[in-house]
Amino acid sequence: MMQSSPFTLSRLIIWAGRLVLAGIFIYAGYAKLFLPNMASHPPVGVALSLFALQVDSYQILPPWGVYWVAHTLPFVEIGLGLLLLIGWQLRVWATLVSLVITGFFVAVVRSYAMGLQINCGCFANPEPLTIATVIRDGLLAALAITMTVLAFREARQPHPWATAQ
Amino acid sequence: MGRLILAPFVLFACGVLASCKDKTQSSEPPATPAPSAPAQAQTAAPAAVTSPGQPTSANTEPAASSKPAAKSNASAPPVAPVAPPASQSVAGLPDVDPHKTRGSKSAPIVMEVFSDFQCPACKQLYLGTTHQLTDNYISTGKVFAIHRDFPLPGHAYSRIAARYGRAAAQLGKLEQVEQVLFQNQEKWEQTGDVDGTVASAFAPAEMNKIRALANSPAIDAAIEKDIALGKNYGVNQTPTTVIHYKGQTYPVAGVVSYDVLRSFVDQLLSSK
Numbered sequence: 001m002m003q004s005s006p007f008t009l010s011r012l013i014i015w016a017g018r019l020v021l022a023g024i025f026i027y028a029g030y031a032k033l034f035l036p037n038m039a040s041h042p043p044v045g046v047a048l049s050l051f052a053l054q055v056d057s058y059q060i061l062p063p064w065g066v067y068w069v070a071h072t073l074p075f076v077e078i079g080l081g082l083l084l085l086i087g088w089q090l091r092v093w094a095t096l097v098s099l100v101i102t103g104f105f106v107a108v109v110r111s112y113a114m115g116l117q118i119n120c121g122c123f124a125n126p127e128p129l130t131i132a133t134v135i136r137d138g139l140l141a142a143l144a145i146t147m148t149v150l151a152f153r154e155a156r157q158p159h160p161w162a163t164a165q
Numbered sequence: 166m167g168r169l170i171l172a173p174f175v176l177f178a179c180g181v182l183a184s185c186k187d188k189t190q191s192s193e194p195p196a197t198p199a200p201s202a203p204a205q206a207q208t209a210a211p212a213a214v215t216s217p218g219q220p221t222s223a224n225t226e227p228a229a230s231s232k233p234a235a236k237s238n239a240s241a242p243p244v245a246p247v248a249p250p251a252s253q254s255v256a257g258l259p260d261v262d263p264h265k266t267r268g269s270k271s272a273p274i275v276m277e278v279f280s281d282f283q284c285p286a287c288k289q290l291y292l293g294t295t296h297q298l299t300d301n302y303i304s305t306g307k308v309f310a311i312h313r314d315f316p317l318p319g320h321a322y323s324r325i326a327a328r329y330g331r332a333a334a335q336l337g338k339l340e341q342v343e344q345v346l347f348q349n350q351e352k353w354e355q356t357g358d359v360d361g362t363v364a365s366a367f368a369p370a371e372m373n374k375i376r377a378l379a380n381s382p383a384i385d386a387a388i389e390k391d392i393a394l395g396k397n398y399g400v401n402q403t404p405t406t407v408i409h410y411k412g413q414t415y416p417v418a419g420v421v422s423y424d425v426l427r428s429f430v431d432q433l434l435s436s437k
Contacts, residue, residue, distance in 0.1 A: 038413060039412075039413065040412070040413060042413060042436065043432075043436045045432050045435075045436065046429075046432045046433060046436050049425075049428050049429040049432040049433075050415055050417075050429060052425050052428060052429065053417045053421050053425055053426065053429055054417070056421045056422055056425040057417070057418065057419030057420060057421055059420065063422055063424040063425055066422075066425055067425075067428070116286075116419060117286060117402035117403065117418060117419060118402075118418050118419035119416075119417075119418045119419070126399060126416045126418065128402065128418070
Protein backbone atom coordinates (compact mmCIF):
# COMPACT_ATOMS: atom_id res chain seq x y z
CA MET A 1 0.00 0.00 0.00
CA MET A 2 1.32 3.40 -0.96
CA GLN A 3 2.13 5.67 1.95
CA SER A 4 0.63 9.12 2.09
CA SER A 5 3.06 12.01 1.98
CA PRO A 6 4.07 13.41 5.39
CA PHE A 7 1.87 16.34 6.33
CA THR A 8 4.25 19.03 7.50
CA LEU A 9 3.45 22.58 8.58
CA SER A 10 4.81 23.83 5.31
CA ARG A 11 2.39 21.62 3.34
CA LEU A 12 -0.46 22.63 5.62
CA ILE A 13 0.18 26.31 4.82
CA ILE A 14 0.40 25.56 1.11
CA TRP A 15 -2.89 23.66 1.20
CA ALA A 16 -4.62 26.32 3.27
CA GLY A 17 -3.32 29.03 0.96
CA ARG A 18 -4.47 27.17 -2.12
CA LEU A 19 -7.97 26.56 -0.77
CA VAL A 20 -8.50 30.00 0.76
CA LEU A 21 -7.07 32.00 -2.14
CA ALA A 22 -8.71 29.83 -4.79
CA GLY A 23 -12.09 30.24 -3.10
CA ILE A 24 -11.66 33.98 -2.79
CA PHE A 25 -10.42 34.43 -6.34
CA ILE A 26 -13.16 32.31 -7.90
CA TYR A 27 -15.89 34.03 -5.91
CA ALA A 28 -14.45 37.50 -6.61
CA GLY A 29 -14.38 36.84 -10.35
CA TYR A 30 -17.85 35.30 -10.33
CA ALA A 31 -19.28 38.21 -8.30
CA LYS A 32 -17.85 40.77 -10.72
CA LEU A 33 -19.38 38.99 -13.69
CA PHE A 34 -22.78 38.07 -12.29
CA LEU A 35 -23.42 40.51 -9.40
CA PRO A 36 -25.03 37.92 -7.09
CA ASN A 37 -25.86 40.62 -4.52
CA MET A 38 -28.26 42.34 -6.88
CA ALA A 39 -31.97 41.65 -6.82
CA SER A 40 -32.01 40.92 -10.54
CA HIS A 41 -28.84 40.03 -12.35
CA PRO A 42 -27.90 42.48 -15.10
CA PRO A 43 -26.06 41.35 -18.26
CA VAL A 44 -22.34 40.63 -17.96
CA GLY A 45 -21.53 43.72 -20.06
CA VAL A 46 -23.32 45.95 -17.55
CA ALA A 47 -21.63 44.17 -14.64
CA LEU A 48 -18.19 44.70 -16.17
CA SER A 49 -18.94 48.36 -16.90
CA LEU A 50 -20.06 48.79 -13.30
CA PHE A 51 -16.81 47.19 -12.18
CA ALA A 52 -14.98 49.62 -14.48
CA LEU A 53 -16.55 52.49 -12.51
CA GLN A 54 -15.18 50.99 -9.30
CA VAL A 55 -11.72 50.54 -10.84
CA ASP A 56 -11.87 54.12 -12.11
CA SER A 57 -12.69 55.46 -8.66
CA TYR A 58 -9.19 54.38 -7.53
CA GLN A 59 -7.84 57.10 -9.85
CA ILE A 60 -4.78 55.07 -10.79
CA LEU A 61 -5.34 54.17 -14.43
CA PRO A 62 -6.31 56.10 -17.55
CA PRO A 63 -9.69 55.15 -19.06
CA TRP A 64 -8.20 52.59 -21.48
CA GLY A 65 -6.37 50.93 -18.58
CA VAL A 66 -9.56 50.95 -16.53
CA TYR A 67 -11.48 49.18 -19.34
CA TRP A 68 -8.69 46.66 -19.80
CA VAL A 69 -8.43 45.78 -16.11
CA ALA A 70 -12.20 45.71 -15.61
CA HIS A 71 -12.77 43.42 -18.57
CA THR A 72 -9.90 41.00 -17.91
CA LEU A 73 -9.55 40.81 -14.14
CA PRO A 74 -12.71 38.76 -13.40
CA PHE A 75 -11.65 36.10 -15.93
CA VAL A 76 -8.10 36.07 -14.62
CA GLU A 77 -9.35 35.70 -11.05
CA ILE A 78 -11.51 32.71 -11.93
CA GLY A 79 -8.74 31.14 -14.01
CA LEU A 80 -6.07 31.57 -11.35
CA GLY A 81 -8.44 30.30 -8.67
CA LEU A 82 -9.15 27.13 -10.63
CA LEU A 83 -5.47 26.59 -11.39
CA LEU A 84 -4.59 27.00 -7.71
CA LEU A 85 -7.20 24.37 -6.86
CA ILE A 86 -5.85 21.96 -9.47
CA GLY A 87 -2.36 22.45 -8.12
CA TRP A 88 -0.46 21.59 -11.27
CA GLN A 89 2.48 23.95 -11.85
CA LEU A 90 1.66 25.40 -8.47
CA ARG A 91 4.76 27.57 -8.35
CA VAL A 92 3.78 29.37 -11.55
CA TRP A 93 0.18 30.09 -10.52
CA ALA A 94 1.10 30.85 -6.92
CA THR A 95 3.58 33.42 -8.17
CA LEU A 96 0.95 35.00 -10.40
CA VAL A 97 -1.61 35.02 -7.58
CA SER A 98 0.95 36.66 -5.30
CA LEU A 99 1.67 39.33 -7.88
CA VAL A 100 -2.02 40.04 -8.47
CA ILE A 101 -2.94 40.19 -4.81
CA THR A 102 0.10 42.32 -3.99
CA GLY A 103 -1.10 44.69 -6.72
CA PHE A 104 -4.52 44.84 -5.03
CA PHE A 105 -2.86 45.52 -1.70
CA VAL A 106 -0.75 48.36 -3.07
CA ALA A 107 -3.83 49.93 -4.73
CA VAL A 108 -5.86 49.68 -1.55
CA VAL A 109 -3.09 51.10 0.65
CA ARG A 110 -2.53 53.99 -1.76
CA SER A 111 -6.23 54.85 -1.89
CA TYR A 112 -6.62 54.61 1.86
CA ALA A 113 -3.55 56.79 2.41
CA MET A 114 -4.91 59.36 -0.05
CA GLY A 115 -8.20 59.42 1.86
CA LEU A 116 -10.26 58.42 -1.15
CA GLN A 117 -13.86 57.80 -0.16
CA ILE A 118 -14.51 54.87 -2.45
CA ASN A 119 -15.79 51.34 -2.45
CA CYS A 120 -13.30 48.51 -2.55
CA GLY A 121 -14.85 46.82 -5.59
CA CYS A 122 -13.27 43.57 -4.41
CA PHE A 123 -16.46 41.51 -4.58
CA ALA A 124 -18.58 43.83 -6.75
CA ASN A 125 -20.65 45.00 -3.82
CA PRO A 126 -20.70 48.47 -2.29
CA GLU A 127 -18.12 47.57 0.33
CA PRO A 128 -16.31 50.68 1.54
CA LEU A 129 -12.55 50.84 1.49
CA THR A 130 -11.60 51.00 5.15
CA ILE A 131 -8.68 50.01 7.33
CA ALA A 132 -10.34 46.59 7.60
CA THR A 133 -10.03 46.24 3.82
CA VAL A 134 -6.36 47.18 4.02
CA ILE A 135 -5.71 44.63 6.77
CA ARG A 136 -7.65 41.90 4.96
CA ASP A 137 -5.78 42.46 1.71
CA GLY A 138 -2.48 42.60 3.57
CA LEU A 139 -3.16 39.26 5.24
CA LEU A 140 -4.17 37.69 1.94
CA ALA A 141 -1.04 39.03 0.26
CA ALA A 142 1.06 37.64 3.11
CA LEU A 143 -0.66 34.27 2.77
CA ALA A 144 -0.10 34.23 -1.01
CA ILE A 145 3.58 35.15 -0.71
CA THR A 146 4.16 32.63 2.08
CA MET A 147 2.43 29.93 0.05
CA THR A 148 4.55 30.75 -2.98
CA VAL A 149 7.83 30.74 -1.07
CA LEU A 150 6.95 27.44 0.60
CA ALA A 151 5.91 25.94 -2.73
CA PHE A 152 9.34 26.78 -4.16
CA ARG A 153 11.08 25.38 -1.08
CA GLU A 154 9.07 22.17 -1.19
CA ALA A 155 9.92 21.71 -4.84
CA ARG A 156 13.63 21.74 -4.03
CA GLN A 157 13.30 18.87 -1.57
CA PRO A 158 13.10 15.21 -2.59
CA HIS A 159 9.64 13.81 -3.23
CA PRO A 160 8.04 12.86 0.10
CA TRP A 161 7.20 9.34 -1.07
CA ALA A 162 10.84 8.84 -1.97
CA THR A 163 12.05 9.96 1.48
CA ALA A 164 9.36 7.99 3.30
CA GLN A 165 10.72 4.68 1.94
CA MET B 166 2.79 21.55 -19.43
CA GLY B 167 3.51 24.24 -21.99
CA ARG B 168 -0.19 24.54 -22.69
CA LEU B 169 -0.87 25.08 -19.01
CA ILE B 170 1.57 27.95 -18.89
CA LEU B 171 -0.32 29.51 -21.76
CA ALA B 172 -3.61 29.28 -19.86
CA PRO B 173 -3.50 32.69 -18.13
CA PHE B 174 -2.62 34.37 -21.40
CA VAL B 175 -5.60 32.69 -23.05
CA LEU B 176 -7.75 33.98 -20.20
CA PHE B 177 -6.36 37.48 -20.67
CA ALA B 178 -7.10 37.22 -24.37
CA CYS B 179 -10.71 36.19 -23.60
CA GLY B 180 -11.04 39.22 -21.39
CA VAL B 181 -9.58 41.53 -23.99
CA LEU B 182 -12.00 40.14 -26.58
CA ALA B 183 -14.90 40.72 -24.20
CA SER B 184 -13.59 44.23 -23.63
CA CYS B 185 -13.43 44.94 -27.35
CA LYS B 186 -16.97 43.63 -27.80
CA ASP B 187 -18.25 45.88 -25.03
CA LYS B 188 -16.42 48.89 -26.44
CA THR B 189 -17.95 48.26 -29.84
CA GLN B 190 -21.36 48.19 -28.27
CA SER B 191 -20.76 51.38 -26.34
CA SER B 192 -19.43 53.26 -29.33
CA GLU B 193 -22.59 52.60 -31.28
CA PRO B 194 -25.40 55.07 -30.81
CA PRO B 195 -27.66 53.65 -28.14
CA ALA B 196 -31.04 52.44 -29.16
CA THR B 197 -33.86 54.84 -28.43
CA PRO B 198 -34.77 53.97 -24.90
CA ALA B 199 -38.27 53.04 -24.00
CA PRO B 200 -39.79 55.74 -21.85
CA SER B 201 -40.23 53.41 -18.96
CA ALA B 202 -39.97 54.99 -15.59
CA PRO B 203 -37.64 53.18 -13.24
CA ALA B 204 -39.50 51.53 -10.45
CA GLN B 205 -38.78 52.05 -6.80
CA ALA B 206 -35.17 51.36 -6.12
CA GLN B 207 -34.12 47.89 -5.20
CA THR B 208 -30.86 48.52 -3.46
CA ALA B 209 -28.33 46.03 -4.70
CA ALA B 210 -26.73 45.37 -1.39
CA PRO B 211 -26.59 47.32 1.81
CA ALA B 212 -23.47 49.41 1.72
CA ALA B 213 -22.32 49.73 5.26
CA VAL B 214 -20.02 52.51 4.24
CA THR B 215 -17.58 53.61 6.86
CA SER B 216 -14.21 55.16 6.42
CA PRO B 217 -12.55 55.52 9.77
CA GLY B 218 -10.07 58.26 10.14
CA GLN B 219 -11.34 60.14 7.14
CA PRO B 220 -12.59 63.65 7.66
CA THR B 221 -15.26 63.30 5.00
CA SER B 222 -16.97 60.33 6.57
CA ALA B 223 -20.52 60.84 7.74
CA ASN B 224 -19.63 59.15 11.00
CA THR B 225 -17.17 61.80 12.04
CA GLU B 226 -18.15 64.25 14.70
CA PRO B 227 -19.20 67.74 13.71
CA ALA B 228 -16.18 69.99 13.38
CA ALA B 229 -18.10 73.17 13.97
CA SER B 230 -21.56 74.50 14.42
CA SER B 231 -23.76 73.92 11.45
CA LYS B 232 -25.90 76.97 12.02
CA PRO B 233 -26.09 79.38 9.08
CA ALA B 234 -23.62 82.22 8.98
CA ALA B 235 -25.54 84.93 10.76
CA LYS B 236 -23.22 87.83 9.96
CA SER B 237 -24.66 88.69 6.58
CA ASN B 238 -28.13 87.46 7.36
CA ALA B 239 -28.54 89.92 10.17
CA SER B 240 -28.11 92.83 7.81
CA ALA B 241 -30.51 91.44 5.24
CA PRO B 242 -33.75 93.38 4.87
CA PRO B 243 -36.91 91.49 5.75
CA VAL B 244 -38.30 89.51 2.89
CA ALA B 245 -41.79 88.15 2.42
CA PRO B 246 -42.18 84.56 3.57
CA VAL B 247 -41.23 82.11 0.88
CA ALA B 248 -42.99 78.84 0.18
CA PRO B 249 -41.16 75.78 1.45
CA PRO B 250 -39.58 73.53 -1.16
CA ALA B 251 -42.14 71.23 -2.70
CA SER B 252 -41.04 67.64 -3.02
CA GLN B 253 -42.71 64.96 -5.04
CA SER B 254 -42.21 61.41 -6.17
CA VAL B 255 -40.54 61.26 -9.55
CA ALA B 256 -39.80 58.07 -11.43
CA GLY B 257 -40.63 56.08 -8.34
CA LEU B 258 -38.13 57.94 -6.18
CA PRO B 259 -39.39 59.75 -3.09
CA ASP B 260 -38.85 63.35 -2.04
CA VAL B 261 -37.62 64.75 -5.32
CA ASP B 262 -37.40 68.50 -5.25
CA PRO B 263 -38.09 69.51 -8.87
CA HIS B 264 -35.82 72.52 -8.44
CA LYS B 265 -32.88 70.23 -7.83
CA THR B 266 -33.22 68.10 -10.90
CA ARG B 267 -31.92 68.24 -14.43
CA GLY B 268 -33.30 66.62 -17.52
CA SER B 269 -36.47 64.87 -18.47
CA LYS B 270 -38.48 63.00 -15.86
CA SER B 271 -39.20 60.33 -18.46
CA ALA B 272 -35.50 59.61 -19.08
CA PRO B 273 -34.74 55.89 -18.80
CA ILE B 274 -31.85 56.38 -16.39
CA VAL B 275 -32.12 58.28 -13.13
CA MET B 276 -28.99 59.38 -11.31
CA GLU B 277 -29.08 60.63 -7.76
CA VAL B 278 -25.87 62.38 -6.82
CA PHE B 279 -25.31 62.65 -3.07
CA SER B 280 -22.98 65.58 -2.75
CA ASP B 281 -21.41 67.93 -0.24
CA PHE B 282 -20.39 71.40 -1.38
CA GLN B 283 -17.31 71.34 0.86
CA CYS B 284 -16.05 67.97 -0.37
CA PRO B 285 -13.12 68.28 -2.84
CA ALA B 286 -14.05 65.04 -4.60
CA CYS B 287 -17.58 66.38 -5.16
CA LYS B 288 -16.05 69.44 -6.78
CA GLN B 289 -13.92 67.19 -8.97
CA LEU B 290 -16.96 65.14 -10.00
CA TYR B 291 -19.03 68.25 -10.67
CA LEU B 292 -16.43 70.12 -12.70
CA GLY B 293 -15.04 67.09 -14.50
CA THR B 294 -17.88 64.69 -15.13
CA THR B 295 -21.26 66.28 -14.47
CA HIS B 296 -20.82 69.01 -17.07
CA GLN B 297 -20.10 66.55 -19.87
CA LEU B 298 -22.86 64.27 -18.68
CA THR B 299 -25.28 67.19 -18.76
CA ASP B 300 -24.34 68.10 -22.31
CA ASN B 301 -24.47 64.60 -23.75
CA TYR B 302 -26.98 62.62 -21.72
CA ILE B 303 -29.11 64.87 -19.54
CA SER B 304 -29.99 67.46 -22.14
CA THR B 305 -30.66 64.69 -24.67
CA GLY B 306 -33.28 63.05 -22.44
CA LYS B 307 -31.33 59.90 -21.61
CA VAL B 308 -30.52 60.69 -18.00
CA PHE B 309 -32.56 62.43 -15.31
CA ALA B 310 -30.24 63.80 -12.63
CA ILE B 311 -31.22 64.57 -9.06
CA HIS B 312 -28.93 66.53 -6.79
CA ARG B 313 -29.15 65.27 -3.22
CA ASP B 314 -27.68 67.16 -0.31
CA PHE B 315 -25.48 65.06 1.89
CA PRO B 316 -23.54 67.55 4.03
CA LEU B 317 -21.04 65.60 6.06
CA PRO B 318 -20.84 66.57 9.73
CA GLY B 319 -17.05 66.65 9.59
CA HIS B 320 -17.20 69.65 7.26
CA ALA B 321 -17.74 72.87 9.15
CA TYR B 322 -19.60 74.79 6.45
CA SER B 323 -21.14 72.13 4.28
CA ARG B 324 -24.54 72.34 5.97
CA ILE B 325 -24.64 76.11 5.50
CA ALA B 326 -23.60 75.71 1.89
CA ALA B 327 -26.31 73.11 1.40
CA ARG B 328 -28.89 75.56 2.79
CA TYR B 329 -27.79 78.30 0.43
CA GLY B 330 -27.59 75.85 -2.45
CA ARG B 331 -31.04 74.56 -1.82
CA ALA B 332 -32.42 78.06 -1.33
CA ALA B 333 -30.97 79.26 -4.63
CA ALA B 334 -32.33 76.15 -6.34
CA GLN B 335 -35.83 77.16 -5.21
CA LEU B 336 -35.39 80.27 -7.32
CA GLY B 337 -34.34 78.16 -10.30
CA LYS B 338 -30.66 78.97 -9.81
CA LEU B 339 -29.27 75.52 -9.07
CA GLU B 340 -26.65 75.71 -11.80
CA GLN B 341 -25.36 79.14 -10.75
CA VAL B 342 -25.12 78.30 -7.06
CA GLU B 343 -23.34 75.02 -7.74
CA GLN B 344 -20.87 76.77 -9.98
CA VAL B 345 -20.04 79.50 -7.52
CA LEU B 346 -19.81 77.21 -4.50
CA PHE B 347 -17.67 74.56 -6.15
CA GLN B 348 -15.42 76.94 -8.02
CA ASN B 349 -14.69 78.95 -4.89
CA GLN B 350 -14.64 76.00 -2.52
CA GLU B 351 -11.05 76.53 -1.31
CA LYS B 352 -11.82 80.16 -0.41
CA TRP B 353 -15.02 79.81 1.57
CA GLU B 354 -13.95 76.66 3.35
CA GLN B 355 -11.07 78.70 4.80
CA THR B 356 -13.10 81.77 5.74
CA GLY B 357 -16.55 80.27 6.21
CA ASP B 358 -17.99 83.06 4.11
CA VAL B 359 -20.59 81.04 2.27
CA ASP B 360 -22.96 83.99 2.18
CA GLY B 361 -20.43 86.27 0.55
CA THR B 362 -19.48 83.62 -1.98
CA VAL B 363 -23.07 83.03 -3.02
CA ALA B 364 -23.78 86.78 -2.99
CA SER B 365 -21.04 87.31 -5.55
CA ALA B 366 -23.10 85.43 -8.12
CA PHE B 367 -26.52 86.96 -7.50
CA ALA B 368 -28.19 90.34 -7.60
CA PRO B 369 -28.88 91.86 -4.15
CA ALA B 370 -32.65 91.39 -4.40
CA GLU B 371 -32.23 87.77 -5.37
CA MET B 372 -29.67 87.26 -2.64
CA ASN B 373 -32.10 88.54 -0.04
CA LYS B 374 -34.60 85.93 -1.12
CA ILE B 375 -31.92 83.27 -0.97
CA ARG B 376 -30.96 84.35 2.55
CA ALA B 377 -34.55 84.24 3.71
CA LEU B 378 -35.03 80.81 2.24
CA ALA B 379 -31.73 79.51 3.59
CA ASN B 380 -32.96 80.24 7.12
CA SER B 381 -36.28 78.55 6.55
CA PRO B 382 -36.80 75.38 8.62
CA ALA B 383 -38.36 73.80 5.53
CA ILE B 384 -34.99 73.92 3.78
CA ASP B 385 -33.38 72.16 6.72
CA ALA B 386 -36.10 69.55 6.71
CA ALA B 387 -35.58 68.95 2.98
CA ILE B 388 -31.84 68.49 3.55
CA GLU B 389 -32.57 66.05 6.37
CA LYS B 390 -34.82 64.08 4.02
CA ASP B 391 -32.00 63.79 1.50
CA ILE B 392 -29.60 62.64 4.21
CA ALA B 393 -32.11 60.07 5.46
CA LEU B 394 -32.62 58.80 1.93
CA GLY B 395 -28.88 58.55 1.41
CA LYS B 396 -28.49 56.58 4.62
CA ASN B 397 -31.27 54.34 3.41
CA TYR B 398 -29.14 53.56 0.36
CA GLY B 399 -26.13 53.02 2.61
CA VAL B 400 -24.44 56.27 1.61
CA ASN B 401 -22.14 57.91 4.11
CA GLN B 402 -19.44 59.24 1.89
CA THR B 403 -19.49 61.80 -0.85
CA PRO B 404 -19.80 61.91 -3.73
CA THR B 405 -21.94 58.84 -4.17
CA THR B 406 -23.90 58.43 -7.36
CA VAL B 407 -26.87 56.10 -7.19
CA ILE B 408 -27.89 55.05 -10.67
CA HIS B 409 -31.37 53.62 -11.28
CA TYR B 410 -32.31 51.73 -14.39
CA LYS B 411 -35.25 49.39 -14.90
CA GLY B 412 -35.79 48.98 -11.18
CA GLN B 413 -32.18 48.11 -10.48
CA THR B 414 -29.94 50.31 -8.34
CA TYR B 415 -26.21 50.72 -8.91
CA PRO B 416 -24.42 52.73 -6.22
CA VAL B 417 -21.05 54.16 -7.22
CA ALA B 418 -18.89 55.87 -4.61
CA GLY B 419 -16.17 58.34 -5.41
CA VAL B 420 -15.11 60.30 -8.43
CA VAL B 421 -15.54 58.62 -11.78
CA SER B 422 -14.29 59.94 -15.09
CA TYR B 423 -16.75 60.88 -17.77
CA ASP B 424 -15.45 58.31 -20.28
CA VAL B 425 -15.98 55.39 -17.93
CA LEU B 426 -19.37 56.67 -16.77
CA ARG B 427 -20.42 57.14 -20.38
CA SER B 428 -19.47 53.56 -21.14
CA PHE B 429 -21.61 52.34 -18.24
CA VAL B 430 -24.58 54.48 -19.28
CA ASP B 431 -24.28 53.23 -22.87
CA GLN B 432 -24.17 49.66 -21.61
CA LEU B 433 -27.33 50.23 -19.60
CA LEU B 434 -29.14 51.82 -22.52
CA SER B 435 -28.15 49.05 -24.90
CA SER B 436 -29.01 46.25 -22.47
CA LYS B 437 -32.35 44.53 -22.90
